[in-house]
Amino acid sequence: MTTALITGASSGLGAEFARQLAAQGHALVLVARNRERLEGFAAELRSRTGVTVEVLPADLTDPAQLAAVVDRVADPARPVGVLVNNAGIGLLHDFDENPLEDEIRHLHLHVESTLSLCHAALRAMTARREGRIINVASVAAFVPRGSYSAAKAWILSFSQWANLHYKPSGVLVTALCPGFVHTEFHERMGMSKAFIPPFMWLRAPRVVREGLLDNLRGKPVSIPSRRYKAIVLLSRVAPARLKQGPRRRPKR
Template structure:
């Protein structure tokens, strides 16, 4: 069934991608920083699904580590037929008075790394005449709530441009744009989710299943769930002034929640 490489495979959506791909009989290359966690996961996948799971420990904010992953994507032995650019992080800070080094790491992880890895994968896949690239974006890319929104907007437009360039090559590019999803993402980013609407939450299993189904169909923009399809359509049609006002409203809610948490500590 071919080999899939998943970044950020040790947790969250990446972990779910690894499991669903393995149970669909794909060999997997697992990429994340925590080698011990990846090794444990690889053993579980091999035992449960009977596939080959390769561990590639890498810090995707480090250019030399990113190049090691890119080299694996270019390799002819056990060629990668699906790249899942999933690794990401949440920054629970304002930009103006925030830690610039943290912003630069986030930019490297969510913009530079998908670009470098997509370049390596696309070159190898086009030469073979088949393959797929799946980038994890977000509905946040349609709003204006900090640099995370900017990063995910870049991922969406980059994927669309890549899909145009790849047309007719046998290689596809898809960006999945979920909304709030129940994973470790918010906890790891120390993001208070108490003000997030309960109706807005998606399950990781459903998001990943929808994304992989859309990859198989060659869909360019994959938006799991009808409610987020509707929200995305509304955001695209709304005046940008209204979108910015919504972003300001969300920021105010977040600040209120942060103040409440600080006061209670």
């Protein structure tokens, strides 16, 4: 088995990717901002699965810290066979209501870090003629929902192109596009979950399991669950005002 590097690995989908890849026997490199939380999770994974787990604390919006993770991905002496670009944040308010620095940080995390890490990984993987990349996007990539949708649309478009372009070189690239998932994501952005119908929620293990399988199958896009596949199909013909969906609401 190869080494898998996962960003945003301390919670949510990132942590679930770590669990499932460790269960498959992959060594891990866990990337997130909170060293203490990463160390605790790494110890748990080592104890449970016996795999090698490396901890690499980094804020991917900081150029120097992003560069350190890029260097780890590019290191030929310690090749990364699976890259999961999962780190992400959400912004609760409308674009004009958010501070510009928050919007720029949001863009750096979703787009610049994904681009930088994919660039390093694709150079190394094409030289070895094997490798896998999963870029976590969202069904929001298919609808107009502000700068979050725009960033995820970039991830979607780039991943589709990269899969087509690099598959002949042995590298599989997939954009994973889940809908609402029970993780800490919405709590961290201060968003109420009460107005979202129960049937819209997915569980992280299912999302990750389907994403990994679709990546192995060479699919450029993975949309977990039939309900969200149907929603994406309907979004192509729905009026623009309906595509925007309900306004985000703060927690009370």
